[in-house]
Amino acid sequence: MMKYRYAFVLVLGLAACTNPAKEAPVGTYYDLKSYIEQQISQLQKQQPTVEKQAGFGKEKDQQTTKEIDWSRELDLFLQADINKQAYQTSYQKNRPDSLTYEYTLKTTEKLPVQFLRIELDSATHQLRRVKATLRTKNSLYESERNVWLEAEKGNLKRYHIDGFQQLAWLDPKQFLIEGKIQ
Structure with a gap:
């Protein structure tokens, strides 16, 4: 009896670890999420020097640093991932060429x-550039975020995030984040 109880718990545990409804079938859209997660892991280990510029409104700050929370820094790129089951038929797909x-x-x-x-x-068939536009709008809030990144040999080298945030009763606030990895 104990043997069957153990097997039942094991089966329940394995079933709880999988969520087949969350990700889109393989090949539906490019797997941006895996690439960004791999870059976050790699950058957290390497802690490279980054020339970073950040601004909100008219204020801008520029610095060179190694202290970056990469999960937070690249979060909008994770949000740009569309490889979800619920999004499977939500996008028009276009292939201008075999590399795009x-x-x-x-x-x-x-x-x-x-x-x-x-x-x-074209030579390595690894990711070279990502560009995305994200918009959120409701009766109280509107935002637009334009993000792009560039990679060399599959490794992130530059990233850029700009856009605006606006509460319904206030003027829009522009923001900018740029980073160049040394």
């Missing part, structure tokens, strides 16, 4: 990622 993936939100859909473009390197 473009996804544009269908006009009938209301999702934050409006556009995503992935470019691969």
